[in-house]
Amino acid sequence: AREKELNILCWEGYNSAQVLDPFRTEYGATVKAESLTNDPTMINRLRAGEINIWDLINVNNPWARKVMFPEKLIKPLPRAEFEPYFDKMLPMFKPPYKWAMDESGTELLGMCQRFGPYSFVVNTDKISRDTAEKTGWDLFLDPALAGKYGILESDDWNVFNIFVLAGIDPFKVHDEAELAKFSETAKTVFKNAKMIGDIATMNQALVSGEIDLHLTGGTYSVSPARADGYLNLRGITPLKGPLPGGKGGIAWIEITSTVNNPNLSPLAQTFLKYVQEPEVAHRVAFAEGTYNPVAQMGNPECFKLFTKDELEAIQWDSLDEEMARSVEYDIVPDYDKALDLMNAAKRLRG
């Protein structure tokens, strides 16, 4: 009885009218989409029993493969039907693409679409791109900039960034000393932040001049402001850092999977195919809220839909080099401990 229903749990964008309305019209479907701003919460909701509600879940790269599939929260896609789409994507997504597959490499767990680097955002009128890339994360420890930066509310991602700020690779098990360092760094960074808030707040504050830079953002967060003409604002990927290989940035890739819903809507797969269409992919890239590069830009049909301004908004010019400077986002093994330490540090702000 769910032929005409589709429920999507996703990051911002898929829940926008531009993406969903045409689908609704075309399939006469009732589509509900709820957007959340962090991966663990979404997964937790499936765990808490909402597996019966959702048909599609859209989270960042490691979760499908490392958590949801082993916990039977999602089910694989028919590989034969979906793998061909990967062929048309940008080169880095050539099948079998690691994050879309299960650990054994046999099952296709989801489809890729949006991706991007993220580290921090600066107002290049105040701090040049060059300075920012060279100085990197240390900007946030510079006493001169205390009170001039914001922190994007995104607690899990902040954890990675603070590890990096502390000069530690986030995606490994940490010892006591490292955690202590983490805690100290968190305290300093939060203490000196002007404010913590969502993307709109950060951009508004950057545009208004309340802040000069903010942590935990990137192309995706700053692109709306750039699209609005504020090209002086820019996502920065540091040239170097404590990440494996001396890399300075972290990148994310979204994977959209079908939920292990006992009563899965047949529209789930239809939708996954729908968003691969060049037109729709372009719309996804510029869905309300954040603008992102999409894997489908590998398809010339799709790429030609992007205007010069749009490419500029998503920093297309430097995308490749920034991705090259980044490691891919992964799960922090001792995330819980780190989060507690970070929350404690946050409480000391007031």
Added chain:
Amino acid sequence: MSTATDGVSAAPSRAAPSWLDRFHGFALTAGARCALPVLVLLGIGFAAPLVAIFAYSFATPRSFDVFRSFTLENYAELFDPSNTVWLSFLWSIGFALATCVILAVVAYPIAYGLNRVFGRFASIVSILFVFPLFVSENVRLYGWVLFFIKNGVLDGTLKLFGLSGPEVLYQPPMILAGMVYTYLPFMLFPITLGLALVPRDCIDAAIDLGASRLQVWREIELPLAMPGILIGMLLTFVLGIGAVAEAKILGGQSVIVISHDIEIAFTYSQNWPLGSALAVLVTLFIGVLTLAVFSKLDLDTLLGRR
């Protein structure tokens, strides 16, 4: 004649129960019957969820094993000396206290006006104050951001005169201001109700007996309006403890309040049991306080005679 009556029945007689008996049975418990739907609703919609949250607070941390595991770990963690969650508690209590004190001062003159000054305009004025209750508070708080932010309404206007706006956003005082703003109606209406309870005659009599305005206020008006003021204070205090949007939207999380901690536990931390334990503590705190205040109030007089 009297023998005839004697014949009918002796002393306390309960004849065959009839429609009438049922009617009288109904009359006897009419109140209870009317209360039933509300009680059922609150039973399954209020009491039971509280039981659920209580049960969750004893579940294994980071699990969903409600009713299946029992552990005190969550509470142990909260009461662990190294845990700084008490800071959030303190902030929340501090904000709530300050909110209710400031609101009492802000709302009192208005409540007084509604009772004694505005006359037939009073109902229009009160509607002006009720209305914001119907607008989602996120929207209203965000409006303040637009007002105070750099290049916002205030700063933009001042810039026309070569000045610049004050930096008030993203600081604890702004959170407090936001709470005062959001909870104004919850203080205003109880105080208005309370002041309406002060008989005009008592005020006149006190003046007539030589009391100055200050004396009238201290000796008569304030104590007699106290039930209303108390309800208003309680309401704003309790709501203040639960407030979170102000700290997030206006405060830029310059302070983490207790509700935010609970929210983190339920989201980023993926730790429902811990969040539940926190919620239980908040619930206990509020419940005890509320019941204590309620025990001092007679709702019939407060609401009944206006």
Added chain:
Amino acid sequence: MPDAPKPPLPILQLVGVRKTFNDFVAVDRIDLDVLEGEFLTIVGPSGSGKTTLLRMLAGMDSPTEGNITLRGQRINDLPANKRPTCLVFQSLALFPHKTVGENIEFPLKVRGVDAATRRKRAKELIAAVRLPESYYSKSVTKCSGGERQRVAIARALAYDPEVLFFDEPLSAIDYKLKKILEKELKDIHRETGKTFIYITHSLEEAMVMSDRIGVMRAGRLVQVGTPEQIYSAPVDRFVSEFVGEVNVIEVARRGDGWTGVDVPGAFRVNPPAGADADIASAFVVIRPEFMRFLTPGQTADNAIQGQIYNEYSLGSRIQYQVRVGEKVMLVELSRANALPPGAGSTVTLGWDARDAISVRA
């Protein structure tokens, strides 16, 4: 004796009627026969159980014990809407959202009477209670106290009950209007021939209107009788005091005669009616209008010394307060017999034994 006037039959009979609220006894074992067509008034101080009694008769409460019968039929538990009785509330209980006409038609409407008939009857009743015809479509909230009163009575009459109850309907109305309405009510009683049971705590009201008066005290019916009986032969001190301002002195038997307990002196006292011959003490009740000032040479059965200490004009009469020891006694004279001015002077009060009533102590 086929021609002798038959005594009217009791329409309502109360036998041992009792009502308790939890442990509190509001009405305590009342026996009473209400006669067909009579105007019976129940008086008693506040809280004596008058309203509770009426509510049981009207069917809004059930007695805890005892029986109420209507023409021999037990009606203890018959609900109000099934009884041929109707209560006019102290608050009048007019429906504020209805016009005068709609209020009066209400009992007919719920009975399913058609609109035209209803309207006709309402207009008749409006005339009967002496309201202008135009009031038919006036809102009751716009009527004055006296007018509302009449609407309430008209509404009760529209129900066409056999017994009408009134719970202090005039207590909130000002003196002059009250006088007028009292008389109108009596007229309506006469004209309709229905049985009226009326509650008040004003004795004057009771005296003016009733065929019989029942006096209640603390849930009990202490005396039932004609106004004359209540006035002239109260059964106890309570009734006598309730019936008006009176002088009461306590006396104790001394051999053949009686001595004052709370005033000094020996008195001639007719012992309480029906009392044992050897009764040891009694209250003597003397109405102020039966007291007089004795000038030297004048005599009376009883005399006592006192000092005038206050003097009030009560319209056609003048009342004196006279201090006798600790006690204050009242003397009421008609204006024609008034003393010359000179309050404060010592006087001799006198009264005759036949003018005094003695009641059991």
Added chain:
Amino acid sequence: MPDAPKPPLPILQLVGVRKTFNDFVAVDRIDLDVLEGEFLTIVGPSGSGKTTLLRMLAGMDSPTEGNITLRGQRINDLPANKRPTCLVFQSLALFPHKTVGENIEFPLKVRGVDAATRRKRAKELIAAVRLPESYYSKSVTKCSGGERQRVAIARALAYDPEVLFFDEPLSAIDYKLKKILEKELKDIHRETGKTFIYITHSLEEAMVMSDRIGVMRAGRLVQVGTPEQIYSAPVDRFVSEFVGEVNVIEVARRGDGWTGVDVPGAFRVNPPAGADADIASAFVVIRPEFMRFLTPGQTADNAIQGQIYNEYSLGSRIQYQVRVGEKVMLVELSRANALPPGAGSTVTLGWDARDAISVRA
């Protein structure tokens, strides 16, 4: 004549006092001298402006026009808390959150009197109003109506005002208690020697207590005089009717004599006092107690035929309603002179011209 008793000075003087609310005239140009130490009662129907007048005197409202002077000092705008006057409200306005003692001490407390003195004074006053000493620490909400009454008076006395105002303080109290309190109030007046201004709409209350009575109607003070004057020489029909149940007949001059307008017949009428000689019509007011039934052979200045149609016992008196044409006239006889039973019979009513009052039409 240094020894002649000086007439008491006016303590309060009202000259042309007027109060309007928007366009509505609540009090209309009142002139009045209140004498030091007198007990002045203002009576009048509901809405006649009594409370409004009192509130101006007490300082809770300011007059729109005119002057109020206290011992020659203009006090129109002196606030209530600066005046040596004190008002006892109809509602009593006791402070419900305070004990009896705290209520009484209130005026002393606000004046900064120390606790011990206050307490002493409160206890004296509690005794003065005849409350038990233990009431000092009782909550006023636990006092009965009569007790609350006394607390209110004690509190007013604690303020030690020169003038005390009372706004219908007894209207909500039941008959018997009212009688007792009326007398107590009068005693307190005598004992304290203060000036009392008292408002009521019960004439009986006014008669019992007052040195002088002022009658208000529609914002105007229509007559001021001693109870005797008000009773015996009402200035108009309104006052005469307000003063009690009376018979009023309208008469018109016919040559030398007078003819009834609403009842048939020629009457002997003493023209209204101070009226022009050629006045064309008048109201004749005859009190029921001055009417009598004429047996054949008896005569009176005036006589008229009627039919008895109702008869009420009023305690010591009996009242008859007699239908004369369209009109109902009242006759009040003492119980001793009562007619033999037989209502409905045709009777002749008589009264003497000197017992009737005539007022301007």
Added chain:
Amino acid sequence: MQQEKKRTRFFIAIWTAIVVVAIYLPIVCGALASLSKGRYFGFPVRTFSFEWWQRTVDSIEIGMIVRNSVAVAAMVTVVSVIVAFCGALAFARYDWKGRRLFQKIVLLPIFFPQPVLGLALLLWFSALGIQTSWLTAAFAHLVWIVPVVTLVIAIQVYGFDPSLEEAAFDLGCSRVQVLREVTLPLLWPGIWSGALFAFLLSWGNFPLSLYTAGADSTIPKWLYAKMVAGYTPMVPALGTMSTLGAAAALLGAGLVAMIIRRQRAA
């Protein structure tokens, strides 16, 4: 005295005016943002545009959430008025044994932080295995709106003279007739204002909907989601529309009440 009184009145009027302005200021700022062309607000507004309003009106998505909001609010209104009507009678009309306790129990949810209540309900639904949707959100709204409406109606009931019901009964009415002829007509004003409160409070509620509406969204929930990520001036545009909608409902209700009163008076 008059002087001082006037000064007090003046102070109170001014103070009230200031507070009223403060209350509406942010709402006006939101409206301004919704009418500016730029995505990021700046004042003075450089270019005004109805573009965001247009897009909001055209969106199917928004149509859906408006429908959800209306459905939830309508359902909450109907159910809460019925339940609260009974509750108010128990609260203020009848004298029964548990009344005092009942009064306090009814008030408790009002004195409870809504985010915590929302979470508790979410836990409870998930423990029962109930799927959250607009229906569960409506239920959650009921938990705190029913007490509010009970209070609103109870205040009217306190002014209701129970002897009117007894009189009607005494004049031969059945229970149902008493309800239809006397109780309901006299309590209508309270019931209407209760209904209005129910509708509008549900309409504006965010914390309960956030946790209990599942995949369904309501206007406040959508606004929040977009505000956090995906902000466009459609957020203040829809916020302003929703505010105007509430104002219109209130105004409409006021007008209807006035017309009825006029008709009554006539």
